[in-house]
Amino acid sequence: MFVSFEGIDGSGKSSQAAMLVERLRGSGTEVVASREPGGTALGERVRELLLGANDVAPWAEASLFAAARAQLVSEVVVPALERGAWVVVDRFLDSSLAYQGGGRGLGVDAVLELNRAAIGGVLPDRTFLLQVPVESALSRIGAGRLDRIEAEGAEFLETVAGEFERLAVRFDRIQAIDGTRSEGEIAEEIAGSLCLL
Numbered sequence: 001m002f003v004s005f006e007g008i009d010g011s012g013k014s015s016q017a018a019m020l021v022e023r024l025r026g027s028g029t030e031v032v033a034s035r036e037p038g039g040t041a042l043g044e045r046v047r048e049l050l051l052g053a054n055d056v057a058p059w060a061e062a063s064l065f066a067a068a069r070a071q072l073v074s075e076v077v078v079p080a081l082e083r084g085a086w087v088v089v090d091r092f093l094d095s096s097l098a099y100q101g102g103g104r105g106l107g108v109d110a111v112l113e114l115n116r117a118a119i120g121g122v123l124p125d126r127t128f129l130l131q132v133p134v135e136s137a138l139s140r141i142g143a144g145r146l147d148r149i150e151a152e153g154a155e156f157l158e159t160v161a162g163e164f165e166r167l168a169v170r171f172d173r174i175q176a177i178d179g180t181r182s183e184g185e186i187a188e189e190i191a192g193s194l195c196l197l
Helices: 013-026 039-053 059-080 095-102 107-117 134-141 156-172 183-193
Strands: 002-006 031-035 086-090 126-131 176-178
Touching: 002 013, 002 095, 013 031, 013 086, 013 126, 013 183, 031 059, 039 059, 059 086, 059 095, 059 107, 095 107, 095 156, 107 156, 126 156, 126 183, 134 156, 156 176, 176 183
Parallel strands: 002 086, 002 126, 031 086, 126 176
Antiparallel strands: none
16 A cells, blocks of 8 residues: 655655554554655655755756656655555655645646656656645744745645646545544544545
């Protein structure tokens, strides 16, 4: 089973991904946890470039995300699925569709096309989209050290959040989750959806 978690920065997706991994491991299930960009040596280098650089052109940004994703699929996701493990990823394809396709204005279908070959048809079985108001997400992020994308501000995140909502309507594998509730309530809904209760 391949599960991804999506949402704007500060939505709580990383916490929920970690809680699901802990639940699965606690039941004796083999699970491989990863994040995007990252999860491989190449992906972590790309992460440094994408989140730390001062200026990255929109198509360069989308292409770097796709490159890191291709490596993750080849090196981590496919081998884990082939041996029967669960894979839980903090962000995957839908982040590029929302952030670069919507937020950067490149177009969702254009970014989807860029990623098709990169992922070789490997898609999550289930994607949980954590939805919270942008103001709440920004207060969770705080004013500390923000990466290049987190620093884009409220207007950018509103655009991204809107795109995520449209993706949840477009793709059946995406389940929208009210991220304003307690972590425990959200985790139970996710576990129930995956028949883990």
